[in-house]
Amino acid sequence: MRGITKRFPGVCALDSVDFQVRAGEVHALMGENGAGKSTLVKVLTGVHRPDAGALLLAGGRFEPSSPADAQRHGVHAVYQELNLIPTLSVAENLYLGRLPKRWYGADWRAARRRARQRLAEFNLSIDVSEPLGSFPAAIQQMVAVIRAVDANARLLVLDEPTSSLDRRETEILFANVARLKQEGLGIVYITHFLAEVYEVADRITVLRNGRRVGTFLTDELPRIELVAHMLGRSTEEATQLETQRPMKTSADGAGKCVLAAQQLGRRRAIAPFDIRIQEGEVVGFAGLLGAGRTEAARLLFGADRADEGQLAIGGRRVRRHDPRRAVRAGIAFSPEDRKASGIVPDMSIRSNIALVAQRFLSRFGIVSRALQDRVAEEFVERLGIRTPDLDRPVRHLSGGNQQKVILARWLASRPVLVILDEPTRGIDVGAKAEVEALIGELADRGVAVVFISSELEEVLRRANRILVFRDRRIVGELAGRDTDMLALMNAIANPDTQAG
């Protein structure tokens, strides 16, 4: 790709960016949200046409008019949100649009046989006639990758492939990426996890604000410098960002109890648990994906109904808990699936921010636009949401900025307890640091925070105490100075050592 430029109303998303992927290499594309990674990929896969610049594929000029056209030329992308159909079987998903045919129509038997073969090559042995949606995210992801490879992909884009995978699944993915590399595929790898880049990538290209900062050999680029390039900050600052991870000491226990649960539980979701959350403390939920963190958080907020146990908010017993009551009681909840249940994509930034606070902003149901504007402006400024104006539909924002809009929505409602489920997933280093800082700020002001994250370092850095989840139950609590990465990992992984 040479000199690629793409403008959108109000922003120049890409400014003459050069990008080159060799056959048989994994090339990581790094950058903050809004740096232009997604746009570059969309130009590459024919979703957008560049305003200037040229694409070359295997020496020839390449002008994809649509994703389908790009795929015909061997350029495939596997996105964060999989573009597969969960209700169709694995085999159908693999061969949709190019089913093996016989004279009487589609040859399903051949399709299933071939699907089994292909999956076996990638060390997956699953029933290919089961609907895709019944398998874990990792397998769905691999099916998407295999589909691309099977359609003679020459260049494969993996956009945040590990964001919903656990450690073991990630390793399987990496093994398969290595295989593909040996088969001579060029792979563009987009991720926010620094550690992954150093595991899989041969080269790294960093984008910032629509410009290419540089392309580096992975081995020759220290981590700190990569972070510095991405943030556009000096190395000293980046060093601080990377190394400031002392565990906050435990809250002294004198604070007022904001929320208390006794033997709260829901069948097949989370075993009954007790919890007491005090004002001004940050409670971390740690555990592997599917360990019950989200399920517990949803019970606390009332998003799901508990089938046993008791819950008290601000010392008062709550009988029938639901989101409406939770919000009234000052509980905020940022869900893990930002797109599906967080933002209202077609609504303006202003309305998305004002949605919950509306109760305070309106009188007898009459909306004051001026008040809405003031609140929206205040939080856009405070959280550093990057947008040319407040009327822009939220779907146009990058992931990190969408997350900030959701945070702004809840902060504007003046909560006493904020539950953040994976607020830093899929967003860039800078935004992550900002979200983390915000958590600290909230706690300082006396707001209680439940912080769920798969990135243990974040939890260690921010939480006063950490509840450890495993196999849908709380298996321990860590607090105080003795807590470090090793202790936490042990608690998560090892059923024998109970942390105290």
Added chain:
Amino acid sequence: MSQERYLTFVRPMLQRSTFAPLLALILLVLINLIFTPNFARLEIRDGHVYGAIIDILQNGTPVILLATGMTLVIATGGIDLSVGSLMALAGAVAALALTRYDQGAAVAIIAGLMIATAAGAWNGLLVTRVGLQPVVATLILLVAGRGIAQSLTLDQKIRFEYPAFEFLGNGSLLGLPFPLFVAGGVFALVLLAERRTVLGMYVEAVGGNLRAARLCGLRVDAVRFAAYVVSGFCAGLAGLIATADIKEADVANCGLYLELDAILAVVIGGTMLTGGRARLVGSLLGALVMQTLTVMLQMRGVVTEHTLILKALVALAVCALQSPRIPELLRRWSTQEVRS
């Protein structure tokens, strides 16, 4: 066309939500001014204004009313197929109140509105409590509503002479048809509620992302329920106006296929059927487009079959104009011109 001109002038215009329906309406009116004799002529007889334009507005009131309620329902991500049948039902109940039960105009109107509003509430309950898909839930009353009306009237047309009630359909105020004020009033009220109160935002949030709206503590079921109730009420009012206008409850024909006109009006107006956006002004323009077309073709003596086909073509053209692909095509076309 230069690219610069395209960016600064054409694109903002194309992106205005009311652009397509407004353009269609202006074009239609222009065509009529040129080709339809007497189109613009307004006559004043006995203090009443007459003319084709007044006809369009007056005959268009039912569709305007239906489209107003329909916009809300569609914005919450639903659809209301029952409105045409509810018109017939409301008209039948009112006519029965006047004739069989000897009631006054006020009782007839209230009874008609109540039955339609209750039917809207039924739709809302089926969608929110029972969890039926809106198409299925409202299909039930599309079929049954007219059936109930027919069994109430024993499948007969019910004629009545009742000036106070007829006023609702063909009375006039300040020289203009009275139904215009009714429809205008309802439209203004709904528009005000949508723009100036939290309801507009709630409707769009519920239609735009139901799960997110629920997690924000909104009463999503109440919002959806209310949309169907308003739609039922609007349908009832439309049915009363249509019935009063012809002084007879014609159950078999009252409001027949008008749900489709209303949906087309809403779609022409730029409200997405996927929900999340309410374009009330667009729907109003859309309803006027549909009605102008109907009156124009009537005046030109075009047979009904052709009218339907032409309506469909206009709706197709306006919707195509709003497709996100059109600006893209125009842009490509304009940049190509620059290159050559």
